[in-house]
Amino acid sequence: MEKLSPIIPIYLNQNYVFDLLAMLKDGLSTVTSVTETSSSKASSSGEAQGNIGLGSMLTPLLKIDLSARRGNSKSTGNEQTSTQERVHTPASMLQSLRQELREADLLSAYERDQTHLPKAGELIEITVILKRNPFIELMDTMLGILPLAMQFASQEVGNKKIATSKQKEVKELLNQMNAVRESLTQGNTIDLFSELGDGTKTIITVDQRYLDDAQMANLIDGEYKILGKVSRAITSNDAPLSLLRKTPVSKLPVFIDAMKEMSDSLLQSGDFTVPEGDHELEGPAIHILPIAIFV
DSSP states (O other): OOOOOOOOOEEEOOOHHHHHHHHTTTSOOOEEEEEEEOOOEEEEEEOOOOOOOOTTTTTTTTOEEOOOEEEEEEEEESSEEEEEEEOOOHHHHHHHHHHHHTTTTEEEEOOTTOOOOOOOTTTEEEEEEEEOOHHHHHHHHHHHHHHHHHHHHHHHOHHHHHHHHHHHHHHHHHHHHHHHHHHSOSEEEEEEEEEESSSSSEEEEEEEEBBBTOOOOTTTTTTEEEEEEEEEOOOOOOOOOOTTTTGGGGGOOHHHHHHHHHHHHHHSSSSSOOOOOSSSESSEEEEEEEEEEEE
């Protein structure tokens, strides 16, 4: 099989990588010894002291230290035996996992213009352009422009009592929206969104502890490959996937409807550009638990 090209992980769940490799290979050896024999009368050896760059999440599973000395050695015979210790970084273990999955025919590859829907439970490698959760993006936009929009409305009304009343309503609404915004992002996981070339919508739930950049500046609007497992796949006849499923907001249809009305009103005014902020994804759609996101 063709050797895989080097990769740069942006998101890497190291625990998943080690678990899957251990399953495929019936356990893992943490260090591989390689013995070489060569003919030489004089040789030099050097070793650097330090640690392999393993992430803190990996430390409970594996800790590899390299510490030794630097110097020269001479031999009077014609043969010399040297022993090397070969180790892996988390990224190289991911590359080994991809190779193992491909050789075992356990990994399905998809491009953005795929023509059929992956199945639940399927391990896939898919190319996507990542976006933020649309409802969170709507909340952030509304929190930014709503005070400005109400200032415009107050100027048009020209009545101080009405303007003051509107300002109180807006302040109360902003407090509610901030509370909802906080509930949407609480915990370690957050949803990202993507849409494939055939219209299939995708939710990717990432654990923020495994992100290279907690602010996700490197992820949003970039085209990446995702290695992960499909946890759910729906067609147009199935119940939609909810982007609010892990929050109390999903039980507040009145608030969701109010947000929809406000965004529609601002869009119709023509003065503001507001994201649609869908909170449900109609099929075809898939939900992916990512093992790694890389380029």
